[in-house]
Amino acid sequence: MSILIDQNTKVIVQGITGRDGSFHAKQMLEYGTKVVGGVTPGKGGQEVNGIPVFNSVKEAKDKTGCNAAVIYVPAKFAKDAMLEDIANGIPLIICITEGVPVLDMVEVKKALSNSQCRLIGPNCPGLISPGKSKIGIMPGHIHKAGDIGVVSRSGTLTYEVVYNLTINNMGQSSCVGLGGDPIIGTRFVDVLKLFQEDPDTKAIVMVGEIGGGDEQLAAEFIKKHVTKPVVAFIAGRTAPAGKRMGHAGAIISSGDSTAEAKMQILRDAGVMVIDFPDEIPQALTASLK
Template identity: 60%
Template sequence: MSILVDSNTRLLVQGITGREGSFHTRQMLDYGTKVIAGVTPGKGGQQVEGVPVYDTVKEALGDTAANTSIIYVPARFATEAIYEATDAGIKLIVCITEGIPTLDMVKACYYVKQKGSKLIGPNCAGVISPGKAKVGIMPGSIHKEGNLGVVSRSGTLTYEVVYNLTKNDFGQSTCVSIGGDPVIGSSFMDILELFEEDSQTKAIILIGEIGGTDEEEAAKFIHSKMRKPVIALIAGKTAPPGKRMGHAGAIISGGTGTAEEKIKTFQKFSIPVAESPLQVVDLVSAVLDERDKT
């Protein structure tokens, strides 16, 4: 199987006529993703890479059977794009856009949840199920189909981990970039639960970073709710307190949210923590060997 996206994904691209939208539409099509429609207000009737463009999501769904949307809309319009996709009945929405105001996302995330849709992001790299579908900006060439789930707050760190996994013949079931903003649509726990239920996924790699308490909450969830092995990697051990590092959510405040605190929580629950992206490979090998013995 896989989670979130697969060969049945029929993708709609919001913001398809923009620079980022058109570029990544081409990349997703080249990977084999079924991109069947695009939306840019005022640009209906055009085509981008052979994909028909509509003025609204509702119009696009009137002509197509899209079930997933990806948003490349500028930050000042992105929450409206999320509302539009939700109101049209899209069940999976992936928002790549960064720089969306936090209070806007508080309202949008609540709205999406109330309507029964699922939101990944914002400020994320998207989702890929290798060999099936790519919905995002990640380089498809570094991925390999397999049985490891990956969930991460960091896009570029995910690429490094995935590159090393693939290089050592460890494929992935699905890789999910949940985003690095303080308020996001899907948490570590949301994705871990999906991996726990997925028959293809045999082990999970969680990539966290400084700021907030999401990793600590995930560690407690893993300890109490999950049977599958999880390996953690936490970035930011050398980050100075009080300084934002890359992501809007990656800030240590009041002495909380440090990498050391997060690592200690995982270790408290006997969850292996890698010292580096390369060591993830060694820990994966060890936990899979142990699983095969039991």
């Protein structure tokens, strides 16, 4: 089993005629993802890698019955792409695009709150359920099907973690890259909940980093609701202290967002926090005993 996507997920690619969109559409197809269509306004009727291109999400949904959309459009069009998916009730939206203005995301969040849609990202690597489907930009071949759930705020660091799992013969149920932007559609808590409910996920690896308050909320959630073992790695212990944002930032976050503080909070919640990505497999073995 897996969370969010599997072999039956039918995905459309927004921005499929662009450089990144066409490249990754092909990579996803090769991995076995059911890529059923692409959307680029004004380019409907064309084909990219044998995938039909439509002018709008509505048209693509009507013709293909897609239930997921992945966005590779430039930052200035990303808001409209997300809003179009939400308006058309696409249940799962993955936005890879980097550099989306924060106020655009406020609008998107508002639209999401009035819908049944889930957004992953923006500025994220996407997600994969190994052996079934990958939607995003991660290298498929480093993954392996199994029962470890991985959730992360980072891209390449997640690959590092997954690679260490795979070479130690620990497959993954699903790996979800949440994205590095301040406002994102899906957070640690949401994915932890899904992994906790997924009967085929036995343990969870979370990869966090300095800044923000997500790991703290995750720790609170784990303490109350997660019975499966959780192993965490937090990046950024040597990163220079973040630049301050007036007083308002401190008033809003009202907590210590250093890597060390996050590690301690997670430890206090019963999470096994490790120092080096290659220590994860051992920590998982120990916690699964």
